[in-house]
Amino acid sequence: MNDEQDLFAASLRTLLSDHAGPAVVRAIEAGGPHQALWQTLQSSGFVDALLPEARGGAGLDLGQAFGLLALCGEFALPVPLGETLLARGLLAQAGLARPEGPITLAGQALDDGARLVCTGVPCARVASHVLLRHLDRCALLSVADARVEATGLAQELTLSWPLAAWQRAPAWPGALPPLRELQAVLYAAQMAGAMRAAFERSLQHANERQQFGRPIGKFQAIQHQLSVMAELVFASRMAARLGCQGPVQTPDPLRAALAKARCSEAAAEV
Structure with missing residues (x-):
């Protein structure tokens, strides 16, 4: 960098x-x-x-x-x-218009015969549009036109649009964007950032918290836990960075999958 x-x-x-x-x-x-x-x-x-x-x-x-x-x-x-x-x-x-407001991504959907359903769309509660890819089409849809169902998570929603609305949406010119791969590298990068923040706060706490007259970070057991945490955090960050290599329209699918898998595995331990 x-x-x-x-x-x-x-x-x-x-x-x-x-x-x-x-x-x-x-x-x-x-x-x-x-x-x-x-x-x-x-x-x-x-x-x-x-x-x-x-x-x-x-x-x-x-x-x-x-x-x-x-x-x-x-x-x-x-x-x-x-x-x-x-x-x-x-x-x-x-070469398409870029609307104002927040946009979220949906890399897949379910066609139930009447509506196109996207479950667990991240940040849908605060988004104005969804860039959605389904089969051989990709289009930008308005959240205001969708039927909304809560999922139980803070910012996620299940959204659905009539099939007619999906079919009327302007077709994506040229090769379709790899939304699932982009979501994978995005979430890997975000997990890497969150794990780094957790590690830095843990390290700060270990250096500030006193027990038996000295910081708890001086105890071997705590040092061991912090060293394992550091290894997971920085290995995940490297994997996430490698997953993001390349132009936005063609992230490497294998690197994207490895980045997401490595960060997901580490996040559960960190």
Whole structure:
């Protein structure tokens, strides 16, 4: 990673530290308004990081945007910044209009004969659009036009649209975007960011918490646990970064699968 990419991640970290602290995240997850946070993120320009500079973006590729995606997980961001960043990059490359507002991704759906059903759509409660791929079609659909069902998770919803609405949606020009692979590398990067945050807080606590007159981090048992945690965290981060290598329209399927598998396995232990 070069200095310029470090500056992108450092700038986003500062922005999230100022506007997406734990109180804000908990309030949005509890059903509070998300518009102020989203407007701050959108006006900052990070949602267009993958767009070419000629179109007002930063011209990053998927690997160069890894730091931004990982920060979404590190701050437990309750709005789909990572998904929107990817979706707007794909829409720009396809020459399609990019709507305002947060966009989430759905890599598969179920055709029940009358409606197209997407279960467990992440961040659907706060998204305005869903970029959906089903069989040999990909289209951008409005959440406002969908039938909504709660799933029990804070930001997830099950969404469904009439088949007629799906068929009327403008067809994707050219090769279809690999949404499932992009979701895999996105979630791997977010898990890597979340695990790194958990490790750093654990290390800080071990150095500050006193027991028997010294920090608990001085005890061998705690040191062993922290060393195992560090190994899992940094191995997962490396796997996630490798999964993000390449252009946004063609992530390597094997690397994407390995990144998601490695991070999912480690997250349960960290």
